[in-house]
Amino acid sequence: MGRLPRESYALEAQDVSRRYGRRWALARVSFRLAAGGSLLLTGPNGSGKTTLLRTLATAIPPTSGTVRVLGWDRVANRAEIRRSVALLSHSSFLYEDLSAEQNLLLLARLLGIPSPKEAVGSLLSRLGLGHRSAHPVRQFSSGMRKRVSIARLLLKAPKVALLDEPFGALDPGGIAQMEQIVTELQRSGTTVVLATHLVDQGQALCKERLHLVEGRVAAA
Amino acid sequence: MARRIYYLVIAMAVAMLATGAWLALVWAPPDREMGDVQRIMYAHVPSVWMALLAVTLNFGCSIAYLIRSNWKADALAEAAAEVGVLFGAVGVTLGSIWGRPTWGVWWTWDPRLTSAAIMLVSYAGYLALRRFVEDPERRATWSSVAAIIAFVDIPIIWFSVKWWRSLHQVQSSPSTVDPKMTLVLRWNAIAFLLVMIVFIWSRYRIALHQRERELAPPEALAAEPQSRTPAAGALR
Amino acid sequence: MSAPDSEADQPSQAGALGLIQQLFANAAIVLAKDLLIEWRTRTRLNALLFFSFATLLLFSFALGPDTKLLERNAGGYLWLAILFSSVLALGESFRVERENASLDGLRLVPTDARAIFLGKALGNGLILILIGLLLIPVMVALYGVTIAMGFGPLVVVLVLGCFAISWPGTVYSAIASNARARDVLLPLLLFPLIVPALLAAVKATSLVLQGDPMLQLRSWLTLLVAFNLIYWALGLALFPQVIEE
Numbered sequence: 001m002g003r004l005p006r007e008s009y010a011l012e013a014q015d016v017s018r019r020y021g022r023r024w025a026l027a028r029v030s031f032r033l034a035a036g037g038s039l040l041l042t043g044p045n046g047s048g049k050t051t052l053l054r055t056l057a058t059a060i061p062p063t064s065g066t067v068r069v070l071g072w073d074r075v076a077n078r079a080e081i082r083r084s085v086a087l088l089s090h091s092s093f094l095y096e097d098l099s100a101e102q103n104l105l106l107l108a109r110l111l112g113i114p115s116p117k118e119a120v121g122s123l124l125s126r127l128g129l130g131h132r133s134a135h136p137v138r139q140f141s142s143g144m145r146k147r148v149s150i151a152r153l154l155l156k157a158p159k160v161a162l163l164d165e166p167f168g169a170l171d172p173g174g175i176a177q178m179e180q181i182v183t184e185l186q187r188s189g190t191t192v193v194l195a196t197h198l199v200d201q202g203q204a205l206c207k208e209r210l211h212l213v214e215g216r217v218a219a220a
Numbered sequence: 221m222a223r224r225i226y227y228l229v230i231a232m233a234v235a236m237l238a239t240g241a242w243l244a245l246v247w248a249p250p251d252r253e254m255g256d257v258q259r260i261m262y263a264h265v266p267s268v269w270m271a272l273l274a275v276t277l278n279f280g281c282s283i284a285y286l287i288r289s290n291w292k293a294d295a296l297a298e299a300a301a302e303v304g305v306l307f308g309a310v311g312v313t314l315g316s317i318w319g320r321p322t323w324g325v326w327w328t329w330d331p332r333l334t335s336a337a338i339m340l341v342s343y344a345g346y347l348a349l350r351r352f353v354e355d356p357e358r359r360a361t362w363s364s365v366a367a368i369i370a371f372v373d374i375p376i377i378w379f380s381v382k383w384w385r386s387l388h389q390v391q392s393s394p395s396t397v398d399p400k401m402t403l404v405l406r407w408n409a410i411a412f413l414l415v416m417i418v419f420i421w422s423r424y425r426i427a428l429h430q431r432e433r434e435l436a437p438p439e440a441l442a443a444e445p446q447s448r449t450p451a452a453g454a455l456r
Numbered sequence: 457m458s459a460p461d462s463e464a465d466q467p468s469q470a471g472a473l474g475l476i477q478q479l480f481a482n483a484a485i486v487l488a489k490d491l492l493i494e495w496r497t498r499t500r501l502n503a504l505l506f507f508s509f510a511t512l513l514l515f516s517f518a519l520g521p522d523t524k525l526l527e528r529n530a531g532g533y534l535w536l537a538i539l540f541s542s543v544l545a546l547g548e549s550f551r552v553e554r555e556n557a558s559l560d561g562l563r564l565v566p567t568d569a570r571a572i573f574l575g576k577a578l579g580n581g582l583i584l585i586l587i588g589l590l591l592i593p594v595m596v597a598l599y600g601v602t603i604a605m606g607f608g609p610l611v612v613v614l615v616l617g618c619f620a621i622s623w624p625g626t627v628y629s630a631i632a633s634n635a636r637a638r639d640v641l642l643p644l645l646l647f648p649l650i651v652p653a654l655l656a657a658v659k660a661t662s663l664v665l666q667g668d669p670m671l672q673l674r675s676w677l678t679l680l681v682a683f684n685l686i687y688w689a690l691g692l693a694l695f696p697q698v699i700e701e
Contacts, residue, residue, distance in 0.1 A: 344644075348637075352635040354636075365694045370648075379679070380651070380656060
């Protein structure tokens, strides 16, 4: 089991590189984020933001370099990291033919959440999805799918929230709600990494910033 | 140094093949029952042995890759499978050709031949899988998994086909007792082995070069990113 | 923030048992999810069933009206129909996971890859058994067979054969669903592999249908059981390699 180092960083990346065939999607990215911190991740399309978030979420391994999340090593303690980290991704992770409620119940049961139905129900109403909770996700608009994905993240009550373009496909009301959710996450002590093109919103929400260009850390 | 050994092995292979051919076609006595047709065994049997050896090498390399993520293991696995399919195809074809004048049919359901044919399709599938996956790391992992699954099946296929056929009249191949025949068989087996080593070695080098071309070199990590602003005058 | 040390203080024996329990519990959740999806898209399942019936029908037309011939080979036709249907069922099982990268979502919960394998392979096996059960009366009607040894042994063969297809099929489907030419790749990989199971299942079925005077059924069942055990174990060991990068 990993023990926390004396300085407890929630996220530590050291010389992280990830290659896809001929291309280095990430090239020697290093950064540290203290627990409870908030990091804005910016960069043009293809600069490696998604790859970095996926690597931090342990969805993919780095080709080289080390990643530590909440003091845990990503190889030895992958399950522990995954339990404490939630990723909001471009892909919704949803099953199209199941309803929002069923998708969330699946997650709740796998997480071992007590009284899953109540937990899921209250989360769905909080996000304004209560009335459509029985319909298959296939019928949802992209904005509503985003909200179900957010519900998935909140259900997990993660210690680290990795948000990849969370404002995508949301209308102004949705964006405002998302900003509120991010603020609440931070207030509850969750470490947040937010990748977005909406730099203004991002800078309002996050204290630190990491800018990537062609897979490398660069000046903004 | 490796070059020298390589050429030496080629030379030995050619020499042994040539003499092996003479031994098989001229020196060895004709079979008591089947006559000269039996001589095809001297090519058919070593081919199938080599195919088995090659897929065993592929199995070992696949396990090695899964444990150590070593690109050499992946390249060698690819080479071994291709050469194995080649020798397997030759072996099965020769077996079929042997059957024609002997029993008048192009295909006997002889357990060994049948098993070899199934294995051939199995590893052709492995090669197809390699073709259809672009990402080098995934390709290596998934083909290693497929190779392990396929290899474990080989003895199972062998036993099941044998049981399947044992309920019917089986025309089994006659045993070669004459020591001259055994010698020729062994000679040709070694000759084929040398040929296979040459083939696998060459194919391995090709696969390794291909891996190098597909994978971004670690040296590229050290280079600075190119400037995003176009060089002055570039738009003229 | 401190990371809780969950299992370090418990005796390792209880830890191992708990791990296995957790594995099966999560496999059951994944299985329930898959069955729920099949139920909610049951028009597709219906179409698959009719496809399998059509296959049996086609065999009758392709192989001529000689009823003796059809009756003798009924076991073979049944298993070919199941095998062809399995390609479609296995393919669908992972197409569902690809749509929104749901498989990633599952493993990041975290769900042990082996639990995912067990859940999905069990689900695929059950679908094939369902197809097989519905094919049996069709087979009886079309080929005029009688079930000499009774329905029980037939179901045993059906279960063993369907899972023999499902264990390796689930691994291959996970691979093929991410490759090019996935429709061709899955059957190309699967068919040569399950030849022994196919042989055994067909032989066993024929014996159950026509009677087993020389008591050969046991050997074929043994082969089926061995095949199941070997590929269940290999699947457990190798599936994580396939879905974890």
